[in-house]
Amino acid sequence: MFCLRVRRVVRHSEKVSTLILEREVPSKPGQFLMVNVIGYEEIPLSLSSPNSITVKAVGETTKALVKFKGGEILGIRGPFGKSFTPSNRALIIAGGIGIAPLRYLYHWLNAEVTVFYGARSRDELVFLEEFEDVHVSTDDGSYGFKGNVVQLLKRSNVNFDCFDRIYCCGPPVMLKSLYELLKKNDALKKSEFSIERFMRCGIGLCGSCVLENGLRVCREGPVFRGDELTPVFERSLYKSHEDR
Amino acid sequence: MEVGRLNLKNPIMLASGILGSHVGSLNRIAKQAGAVVTKSVGLEGREGYKNPCIVTWECGILNAVGLSSPPAKDFARELRSFNKTCPLIVSLFGSNPEEFVELVKIFDFADGFELNLSCPHAKGLGLEVGRDFDLVYEIIRKVKGKTNKPVFAKVSANLDYVELAKVCESAKADGIVAINTVRGMAIDIVSKRPVLSNVSGGVSGKAIKPIALKCVWDIYEEVNIPVIGCGGISNWKDVVEFALAGAKAVQVGSAFYHSYDVIGNILEGLNSYLRINGLRFEDLVGLAHRR
Ligand SMILES: Cc1cc2nc3c(=O)[nH]c(=O)nc-3n(C[C@H](O)[C@H](O)[C@H](O)COP(=O)(O)OP(=O)(O)OC[C@H]3O[C@@H](n4cnc5c(N)ncnc54)[C@H](O)[C@@H]3O)c2cc1C
Numbered sequence: 001m002f003c004l005r006v007r008r009v010v011r012h013s014e015k016v017s018t019l020i021l022e023r024e025v026p027s028k029p030g031q032f033l034m035v036n037v038i039g040y041e042e043i044p045l046s047l048s049s050p051n052s053i054t055v056k057a058v059g060e061t062t063k064a065l066v067k068f069k070g071g072e073i074l075g076i077r078g079p080f081g082k083s084f085t086p087s088n089r090a091l092i093i094a095g096g097i098g099i100a101p102l103r104y105l106y107h108w109l110n111a112e113v114t115v116f117y118g119a120r121s122r123d124e125l126v127f128l129e130e131f132e133d134v135h136v137s138t139d140d141g142s143y144g145f146k147g148n149v150v151q152l153l154k155r156s157n158v159n160f161d162c163f164d165r166i167y168c169c170g171p172p173v174m175l176k177s178l179y180e181l182l183k184k185n186d187a188l189k190k191s192e193f194s195i196e197r198f199m200r201c202g203i204g205l206c207g208s209c210v211l212e213n214g215l216r217v218c219r220e221g222p223v224f225r226g227d228e229l230t231p232v233f234e235r236s237l238y239k240s241h242e243d244r
Numbered sequence: 245m246e247v248g249r250l251n252l253k254n255p256i257m258l259a260s261g262i263l264g265s266h267v268g269s270l271n272r273i274a275k276q277a278g279a280v281v282t283k284s285v286g287l288e289g290r291e292g293y294k295n296p297c298i299v300t301w302e303c304g305i306l307n308a309v310g311l312s313s314p315p316a317k318d319f320a321r322e323l324r325s326f327n328k329t330c331p332l333i334v335s336l337f338g339s340n341p342e343e344f345v346e347l348v349k350i351f352d353f354a355d356g357f358e359l360n361l362s363c364p365h366a367k368g369l370g371l372e373v374g375r376d377f378d379l380v381y382e383i384i385r386k387v388k389g390k391t392n393k394p395v396f397a398k399v400s401a402n403l404d405y406v407e408l409a410k411v412c413e414s415a416k417a418d419g420i421v422a423i424n425t426v427r428g429m430a431i432d433i434v435s436k437r438p439v440l441s442n443v444s445g446g447v448s449g450k451a452i453k454p455i456a457l458k459c460v461w462d463i464y465e466e467v468n469i470p471v472i473g474c475g476g477i478s479n480w481k482d483v484v485e486f487a488l489a490g491a492k493a494v495q496v497g498s499a500f501y502h503s504y505d506v507i508g509n510i511l512e513g514l515n516s517y518l519r520i521n522g523l524r525f526e527d528l529v530g531l532a533h534r535r
Pocket residue numbers: 032041042043044045046047053054055056057058059060061062063097100101195196197198199200222242295
């Protein structure tokens with residue numbers, strides 16, 4: 001474990017902030033940190049660049065983080081997990097705070113990138129100005145297409161054959177419908193999904209993040225090839241991760 | 245090979261609490277392991293302690309997961325899809341004989357049981373039960389009366405483990421597993437507070453290997469039931485060392501930090517060692533005690 005000071009905070013909206021750390025963490029996009037918010041809990045957060053994390057307030061710890069002002073100290077373990085892999089022609093599909101690791105990837109890729117990005121409403125769209133070729137949806141229609149990002153993809157008749165990698169991150173329902181869409185288009189093998197599970201150790205020991213097929217989200221993931229996730233999205237034999 | 249009436253596929257088992265909460269990981273490890281031990285489970289579900297509950301440092305791992313596990317009935321349902329490629333041992337925690345007996349009934353499909361008398365960081369459970377030798381005797385007697393499956397007692401190095409092992413033997417336990425994690429803690433020098441949310445935790449990994457080895461040695465000298473060694477084992481040489489000290493089998497936990505295939509890797513090395521020396525694993529057991 002080591003400590004890093006938060007140098008500066010960009011407050012994107014009431015619920016979302018980017019915390020810029022005092023130095024870069026040697027890492028690749030898709031990897032995450034176990035961030036100990038002293039006085040609260042230690043939680044997994046993806047890097048949104050080599051020296052930043054982008055957080056959405058959902059519970060106690062994330063609410064505290066979003067309100068940081070800069071100067072605070074964080075306990076850090078990591079970076080952990082497998083990263084996204086490079087490509088030449090990339091399609092990025094993000095839902096909500098799922099943009100965090102994909103934004104790191106966007107700047108890291110030395111490739112032509114198309115971005116599809118959906119959020120609940122306009123104020124939850126972050127980093128939008130950083131993307132060149134970007135297609136946006138909002139649930140409430142406050143910006144771009146009114147609906148979700150998978151509907152937007154279908155509506156836009158995206159030809160998945162044009163891309164050699166498809167990178168996805170977002171809430172579970174979005175990932176599930178995206179999985180089905182990519183499967184129908186025979187594109188699972190070239191797609192990469194970053195997924196979430198409840199995490200404790202982050203180092204492959206405690207077993208709390210294990211998927212139905214035995215793969216550990218903290219070690220073999222959080223980035224998986226689409227076809228590795230068949231047992232996750234196509235078998236509801238086990239309880240969904242929310243109640244694990 | 246037989247260890248305390250349990251038929252092992254090979255002498256390397258998975259230790260309790262490492263990747264043992266979901267059948268997905270158990271199924272995967274079972275393909276290589278001599279047997280797998282599940283995460284310890286009790287009648288009621290336990291949340292466990294808040295994060296941070298695990299930290300690593302140069303010499304090993306410190307954890308206070310706090311026996312987090314689902315209620316026994318839910319866990320039993322999960323374990324129904326175990327692939328049976330090796331024996332399944334269910335690790336149990338409870339605070340009195342009745343709870344343990346109830347648990348044994350719920351997991352009647354298991355191939356054996358391990359009684360957690362040694363977790364160092366759970367109130368009223370684990371080590372706190374193991375400290376009361378009369379209670380331990382009662383628990384083992386009652387559990388043995390309820391099942392004819394092998395029953396192993398897992399002991400801690402934080403108490404008089406030789407005396408405890410003798411009590412377990414007299415209560416007709418089928419074997420002793422030594423050891424669980426050793427009490428320890430870490431303090432963060434920047435925030436100047438204990439790192440673990442629970443303050444105190446259990447040390448595992450390389451740091452405790454000499455401690456575990458000595459426990460196995462001592463218990464082997466004093467009891468006749470089999471000893472299963474556990475603590476800091478990460479390669480085949482460690483396994484040979486534990487066997488020489490008297491372990492009839494071993495368990496591997498923290499070394500999964502290095503590789504998911506750690507048991508397969510250890511076995512490969514161990515088997516070549518045995519082949520080159522023309523030995524069977526059984527030949528090594530307790531050999532270092534000869535005078
Ligand atoms: C690999 C990975 C990367 C992530 N990256 C980001 C990111 O870049 N930005 C971001 O805002 N969020 C990210 N998350 C989600 C983030 O970890 C949770 O939102 C956070 O843990 C919630 O903590 P809380 O105390 O604020 O809320 P709580 O009230 O404790 O929980 C709210 C929700 O978060 C989930 N959660 C709580 N603790 C954990 C945990 N230890 N591990 C996983 N999920 C948990 C709960 O299941 C619950 O659904 C990531 C999660 C994972 C697994």
